[in-house]
Amino acid sequence: MNSIELCDVTKRFGAMTAVDRVSLIIDEPGVVAMLGPNGAGKTTTIDMLLGLRRPTSGSVRIFGIDPSVARVRERIGCAPQQSGVPESLRVREILEFVAQQYPRAFDVSQTLSDFGLTQYARRQAGVLSGGELRRLTLALAFIGMPDLVMLDEPTNGLDLEARRGVWDYIRAYAAGGGTVLLTTHHMEEAEALASRIVVLNNGRIVRDGSAQEIRRSGTRRVSYVDSSGSKIVLSTDDSDTVVRELVRSDVAFSDLCVTGQSLEDAILSLFEEAV
């Protein structure tokens, strides 16, 4: 059963097309990152998967069911926006309230400790710092042992250490058979976490593959020093052919160097292509 199935999905707001004929199937556990600049359609896509918005056309399925159907919500988890958590309720009360809605859920004390919140269990949400609140909202996404977790920019506002902690948790969750779909505009995050990266731009999927595949898909640089001692740099989509031609042409060269691009470069070049 596919956990996520978007079939030719378009979402328009008035004249603006936020998501433009997107098709995407996620059929195995793991972490999938949706990467793209602001306005690429990431959040709108997540909202449709959560049943909060309906597509203008096309179909959205979660475990084969329309996401607006209530029983599918027992199998998904997401994090509320930080600003929304009721200020006068205590951390433990909020976690317990959410946990009890799921057919099976993690032990609240265990989750508190997993997210470094044990010492804040009795604090009211209104007095938590930004990072503590962020960890609480992430804990809420996982506490119901969902098969599918959807996170919109999960590590925004976390310091480096907390970010690594959350990454570890997400990785372990996926390794345990869960599917995590997250949005991010940090290449580093996508690369560190995701077995699959879906790149969105202007509401369209422009690339879909592993970090390695996406990196490979862009241009590479072939450089060498010719007989006169000057450095030549060639940009190419097919470095193998360039090198083959170079050798065959029998010119003298030294210091041959083929550089792939970083994921960041690869993705930036994708956005430039699309413009």
Added chain:
Amino acid sequence: MSTLRVAGSSIRLQLLELARRPSFVVPTMGFPALFFTLFDLQYARAYPHVAGGMLLSYIAFAIIGVTLFQFGIGVAVDRTLPWERYLRTLPAPIWLRFASRIVVAALFALCSAAFVVIVATAATSVRFTPGEWLFIAACALLGAIPFVLFGLAIGYWTSPKAAVPIANIFYLLLSFAGGLWLPPSMLPDFAKAISPYTPTRQFADLLWNAPHGFSPAPLAALAGFALLFAAIAAAGYRRDRATRFA
């Protein structure tokens, strides 16, 4: 998931939120009793034959306040909160939140009215038999329905900021025109003219007669108001859904 259990804890959490904001709860809850003490207690003591009517007026005043604030301001604020959006992604059905809001509002109204009853019982000679209280409670419950819907209409049509003055203005004007503070016969002419057409006056009429049973005319009028407010609230609800969850 047991829906009943989630409903229970939803109610518990809403009550906790209220209990942790005593500076909001105590004045709001005690306001009708305070008003009664300041403006009408002396008359209730001087004219025992109208004391019962006054007490019932202030019970209506307490209930209307809670419904307009809990459902008007409460819904206007909550519907724009990211938390409300999050709750929609949880397994519990979304009507559960609404159902627990009704229970919380009913408890709130009960306390608010109880303060009025305590003051009146302590300071005047007014007394009702348990049988009369039963009718009063039933009429209060029925009469509250159009005001819940009125509150929802305000909540779905106004912004969180606008809801506060709008709910207050309707609350005070309708209470005045409905004869909840001054008996209708003592109202200024213009208020006397519109009084019979206000839902507050119909609610008051229902309660004033409640010790003797249900009176059909105000019940029918309140049912009419309920339909009107339900239509306005439903249109507002649909508009809200269409803009935020389309």
